[in-house]
Amino acid sequence: MVKISIITICYNSAHSIADAVNSVLSQTYPNIEYIVVDGKSKDNTVEIIQSFGDRISKFISEPDKGIYDALNKGVRMATGDVIGFMHSDDLFANDQIIEKVAHLFETNSTQSVYGDLQYVYKTDTNKVLRYWKSGEFSLQKLRMGWMPPHPTFYVRKSVYDAYGDFQIRYKIAADYDTMLRFLGKHQITTQYLPEVMVKMRVGGASNRSIKNIILKMQEDWDAIRGNQFGNIFTLLFKNLRKLNQFF
Numbered sequence: 001m002v003k004i005s006i007i008t009i010c011y012n013s014a015h016s017i018a019d020a021v022n023s024v025l026s027q028t029y030p031n032i033e034y035i036v037v038d039g040k041s042k043d044n045t046v047e048i049i050q051s052f053g054d055r056i057s058k059f060i061s062e063p064d065k066g067i068y069d070a071l072n073k074g075v076r077m078a079t080g081d082v083i084g085f086m087h088s089d090d091l092f093a094n095d096q097i098i099e100k101v102a103h104l105f106e107t108n109s110t111q112s113v114y115g116d117l118q119y120v121y122k123t124d125t126n127k128v129l130r131y132w133k134s135g136e137f138s139l140q141k142l143r144m145g146w147m148p149p150h151p152t153f154y155v156r157k158s159v160y161d162a163y164g165d166f167q168i169r170y171k172i173a174a175d176y177d178t179m180l181r182f183l184g185k186h187q188i189t190t191q192y193l194p195e196v197m198v199k200m201r202v203g204g205a206s207n208r209s210i211k212n213i214i215l216k217m218q219e220d221w222d223a224i225r226g227n228q229f230g231n232i233f234t235l236l237f238k239n240l241r242k243l244n245q246f247f
Contacts, residue, residue: 005080009070010088011039068166084154111188114148115197145238150175173219184229
């Protein structure tokens, strides 16, 4: 039975952290290592996490250098065969998601699995704002700006060991850089789970302001060039693809 490490990072997330933790702990799949990395929160996030006791496999609370530094800490703490993420504002779509992910890893010998994602309202997670329907993977689609939703992207730990983790010089686009590196540059195998895996509350860092949108485009372009995969049209179509999520 494949062991899956799920990592949650958080900072001052008292408003949502209990929902995220419960979403992981409610999964029917039995072989989950759950890791929570807190950035030394100043609200009562730590107290909420500690209230779950030993149901959380590993927990640290210490200052970090940003989102991707915290994710890297979790990756390095993980002992599972497969690594995935549950961000502190997110929820699994249902309690059988990890069971289905594990089945794909066990039956297809794939190196990664991804699925669909819904953007939902902060105050009502049943109300959908955008629907990110991934579809099947191909290198050509990746070159044309396609990418899987990172919160649904589960990868064997051996891939992180071989090709590296998140580059913390990026403030917003290290997840895109990592997916280009894994799927494009090194062409790891992947499998699509054709259903909504994660519900993400709106308000992520990359879309928080015009300044952040511009920064993300700059970092995306740097990741495209750095991985030598794609061109200026990759960047253009990557942004245009988001329009389909509203319809």
